[in-house]
Amino acid sequence: MLEKKIGFIGCGNMSKAIIGGLVASGQINAAQIWVYDHKPETNQAMAQQYGINAAQSAEEAAREADILFGAVKPNVILKVLKEIAGALNKETLVVSIAAGVTLDALAMALGHDRKIVRVMPNTPALVNEGMTSVTPNALVTSEESDEVLAIFNSFGKAALVPEYLIHAVVGVSGSAPAYVFMFIEAMADAAVLGGMPRAQAYQFAAQAVKGAAQMVLETGKHPGELKDMVCSPGGTTIEAVKVLEEKGFRSAVIAAMEQCMDRSQALSKS
Numbered sequence: 001m002l003e004k005k006i007g008f009i010g011c012g013n014m015s016k017a018i019i020g021g022l023v024a025s026g027q028i029n030a031a032q033i034w035v036y037d038h039k040p041e042t043n044q045a046m047a048q049q050y051g052i053n054a055a056q057s058a059e060e061a062a063r064e065a066d067i068l069f070g071a072v073k074p075n076v077i078l079k080v081l082k083e084i085a086g087a088l089n090k091e092t093l094v095v096s097i098a099a100g101v102t103l104d105a106l107a108m109a110l111g112h113d114r115k116i117v118r119v120m121p122n123t124p125a126l127v128n129e130g131m132t133s134v135t136p137n138a139l140v141t142s143e144e145s146d147e148v149l150a151i152f153n154s155f156g157k158a159a160l161v162p163e164y165l166i167h168a169v170v171g172v173s174g175s176a177p178a179y180v181f182m183f184i185e186a187m188a189d190a191a192v193l194g195g196m197p198r199a200q201a202y203q204f205a206a207q208a209v210k211g212a213a214q215m216v217l218e219t220g221k222h223p224g225e226l227k228d229m230v231c232s233p234g235g236t237t238i239e240a241v242k243v244l245e246e247k248g249f250r251s252a253v254i255a256a257m258e259q260c261m262d263r264s265q266a267l268s269k270s
């Protein structure tokens, strides 16, 4: 069980996924969670849905929390953290989920004596399948890093990464659910073209993606070898593979992720 009190400033897509994942994991009592969003209706809805505490202000969430999540958009996080810095206890761990906001920039906003962790989660946290990178600053102890890892491991997988790798993490897991949803949507459209009812097409496409991902994770085999296992000589799959190669499927994915990583780099310089 997690013992500490956890606060959230900003309660949008990602906070909802983390709070939903945390509560569903059974690793924390809902009464240990405080949330503050500047929209009162969001606070009330979260308090009602999960039985967590709705703070009246960002300062209140900051005062209550042992671990405080900054979960607003990158363009407002530094302003928000500057405003609440005075309300933090000396030992409070501040966890930023903002894409492209560096540990240095966070320390400038909060003070250089603050324990700060940069994390990059993703929305599958909501269904216990999150993937999160964790990057602590030098003041965070290994026990504290382990606590943050434990939070994210309670609804998925989490791993320590050095800060320079966060752009790659944004590309390969933070933003990645969006491209996978597009892939599933496109596969389902094709199944509908083949005559399948729409709802069934989403189920078949999503389960195929889930099962294929599970094979990569569980068999330890190279993805190319797993692909070869599906391609019967002269069969159907190799025809599809040929068209994907002709249309530049893999290079499109690589180019898209390169652009995503470039944007993450640009955000961290702005």
Ligand SMILES: NC(=O)C1=CN([C@@H]2O[C@H](COP(=O)(O)OP(=O)(O)OC[C@H]3O[C@@H](n4cnc5c(N)ncnc54)[C@H](OP(=O)(O)O)[C@@H]3O)[C@@H](O)[C@H]2O)C=CC1
Pocket: 009, 010, 011, 012, 013, 014, 015, 036, 037, 038, 039, 042, 058, 071, 072, 073, 074, 076, 080, 097, 098, 099, 120, 121, 122, 123, 174, 175
């Ligand atoms: N969505 C994702 O998949 C991922 C997002 N991230 C990062 O997570 C962060 C949040 O993203 P996401 O959850 O998608 O964003 P959202 O816009 O969905 O959530 C942010 C929430 O914070 C509210 N807010 C804005 N300003 C304040 C303030 N001053 N005080 C309190 N609440 C405020 C927003 O309200 P309003 O709507 O009125 O602006 C909104 O409800 C970003 O920094 C992003 O980079 C990281 C990994 C994955």
Ligand SMILES: O=C(O)[C@@H]1CCC=N1
Pocket: 099, 170, 174, 175
């Ligand atoms: O699109 C974004 O900027 C955020 C960061 C990772 C996922 N969503």
